[in-house]
Amino acid sequence: MNNSVQCRRLVGKTAIVTASTDGIGLGIAQRLGQEGANVVISSRKQKNVDAAVEKLKAKGLKVVGITCHVAKAEDRQKLQKLYEHAEATFGGIDILISNAATNPTMGAVLDCEESAWDKIFEVNVKASYLLAKEVLPYFNKKNGGKIIFVSSVGGYHPSELLGAYSVSKTALLGLTKAAAIQLAKDNIQVNCLAPGIVQTKFADALTSSEVARSEALFRIPLNRFGTPSDMGAAVAFLASDDANYITGETIVVAGGMASKL
Numbered sequence: 001m002n003n004s005v006q007c008r009r010l011v012g013k014t015a016i017v018t019a020s021t022d023g024i025g026l027g028i029a030q031r032l033g034q035e036g037a038n039v040v041i042s043s044r045k046q047k048n049v050d051a052a053v054e055k056l057k058a059k060g061l062k063v064v065g066i067t068c069h070v071a072k073a074e075d076r077q078k079l080q081k082l083y084e085h086a087e088a089t090f091g092g093i094d095i096l097i098s099n100a101a102t103n104p105t106m107g108a109v110l111d112c113e114e115s116a117w118d119k120i121f122e123v124n125v126k127a128s129y130l131l132a133k134e135v136l137p138y139f140n141k142k143n144g145g146k147i148i149f150v151s152s153v154g155g156y157h158p159s160e161l162l163g164a165y166s167v168s169k170t171a172l173l174g175l176t177k178a179a180a181i182q183l184a185k186d187n188i189q190v191n192c193l194a195p196g197i198v199q200t201k202f203a204d205a206l207t208s209s210e211v212a213r214s215e216a217l218f219r220i221p222l223n224r225f226g227t228p229s230d231m232g233a234a235v236a237f238l239a240s241d242d243a244n245y246i247t248g249e250t251i252v253v254a255g256g257m258a259s260k261l
Ligand code: NAP
Pocket: 018, 019, 020, 021, 022, 023, 024, 025, 042, 043, 044, 045, 046, 048, 049, 068, 069, 070, 071, 099, 100, 101, 102, 123, 150, 151, 152, 153, 194, 195, 196, 197, 198, 199, 200, 201, 202, 203
């Protein structure tokens, strides 16, 4: 993680980051906090939330946490209570980062079982749409806000091993465009991050064995895996006023891997 961040672009802002007790989400939460934001972190397990809150507080960051499985309506209601709490404590909500995803199956898209397909789309796409929809009243009270969805390079170039997951990530590119157009009049910018291969638990299969590592690195011109702080840096830019004239875009942070033109 990058501990030498000098920018303070998010002082006075409050950010909600889903799936943020580990991996990319934690890297994003840390960077937003380092830039001065109050950060609300969340994930499914209380012990992970407690550990991440402690870790970020130990770095002097302003952070609160709550459990939230993004695909459970009752958990999202809890998040809504937290939106209210964040509003009362920090004076409003300015930034939503929808980062949670699942991939319960490996294989080509049409080999995917219907139940796995439903789960992938429920967590990766439907929960992102619902979280964005549910945060709008809070943004409207502040006359604006930023939404950032976390997609993947797989959304541009479907991986054969991650067929259905890749399609769900393509859907987020479309959600970004459509919501950006709808919300432009409300001064809400909607953008997206497409990570390449980032060394987290999620990407274990691609990064843990020597054979898999060298095959994966072969596809990365910069010849290294991404880090959560690489992702945090791009998201902090999109969440800041420096990106006020950018909406409906996806930033690919993938070390030069094949993606869009
Ligand atoms: P990760 O390391 O596996 O992170 C998992 C985090 O998500 C943990 O905090 C976990 O905590 C939480 N989580 C898992 N399922 C959740 C759910 N249903 N609701 C709420 N929280 C949940 O994953 P990652 O690699 O950081 O991936 C983050 C995002 O980046 C995903 O959208 C993924 O598709 C995308 N991405 C990753 C890569 C990569 O190479 N790593 C590449 C492209 C895109 P709990 O267990 O406590 O819930």
